[in-house]
Amino acid sequence: MAQLAGRLIVPLAVGVGLLQASLYDVPGGYRAVMFDRFSGVKDEASPEGTHFLVPWIQRAILYDCRTKPRNISTTTGSKDLQMVSITLRVLSRPDIKHLPKIYQTLGMDYDERVLPSIGNEVLKAIVAQFDAAELITQRELVSSRIREDLLQRASEFHLKLEDVSITHLTFGKEFTVAVEAKQIAQQDAERAKFIVEKAEQERQAAVIRAEGEAEAAATISRALDRAGEAFVTFRKIEAAKAIVQSLSQNRNVTYLPTGGPNGSGILLNVPAQQQ
Structure with a gap:
């Protein structure tokens, strides 16, 4: 057993x-x-x-076969011969239907062999079609062009790209200095424009104010012409009343009635006795 x-x-x-x-x-x-x-x-x-x-x-x-991220960086020249450093972020994966073909032609490190090569090729070709300023103002269009061309090139190697986006974009020192100088000049121009507009507004305000004062003076003149001496006498009476009211509030002034028919009196300025 x-x-x-x-x-x-x-x-x-x-x-x-x-x-x-x-x-x-x-x-x-x-x-x-x-x-x-x-x-x-x-x-x-x-x-x-x-x-x-x-x-x-x-x-x-x-x-x-999962999606993997990868950064592709290059330095190239723009249409106006400015040096541009650009970094591209790519999410890629192999086409499952063509895995045997990928193994036969590219091997296990297919992404290392393909993506840096076609990425630099597409970046240099697209950047060369735009001026440095256009790369900033038309960034969405540049990114779209890069995405389309890169998708087409990657499909030739049986790679699928889930996302392509520009993550970093810088220019040479000379261009950066030129942009800063242009911004300063624009700010100075805007400041000068503001000063001119402010002066113009102040001038218009002065003109309107002068016209108003002239119109007021003309109105008073016309009123005086119509009223004549009656208006002048009325103003004298108002001035006399103001003077009397001011003097009556002074302790050194004494009011003596005269017993006249109008109840008028006399104001005497009597100095106060010192204790």
Whole structure:
């Protein structure tokens, strides 16, 4: 019995090892390209899950098919010969249907081989079509042109781009100094324009004020012409009343009635006696 069990252990262990060697797992987000020693690379990639293969004859190559970010930077010249440093952020992944072709032509490091090359090519070609100022004012158009051309070039290598955007854009020192000088000049021009407009408004206000005063003087003159001496006498009476009221409030002034028919009196300025 013991001899029979010993004989079974060896074949059973061999069978278990062979079964384990015949299975392979494809994790989530991955695909497997199958390489056969006799027929070469299979036409279709294996999806996620557990699959069978022939040990020592077939080999599974795992590809990460999840979207991966990458920055592409370059320094190139604009249409007006200004040096521009531009950085592009790209989210890419391989085309699952063409994974066997990617493995045959590009290998495992397909993104390292393709993206920097086509990225620099597209950036240099697009930037050269715009002036430095247009790269700032028409940034959305520049980004759209770069995205379209890069998508087309990437599709030739069976790569899919989920997003393409400009993250960094700087210019040479000379252009930066020129832009700052232009901004200062524009600010000075705006300040001078404001001063001129302010002076013009003050001049118009002075003209309107002078016209108003002249019109008021003309109105008074016409009123005096119509009223004649009666108006002058009325103003004298008002002035006399004001003087009398002011003197009557002085402690040194004494009022003496004269007993006249109009109840008039005399105001005497009597100095106060010192104690």
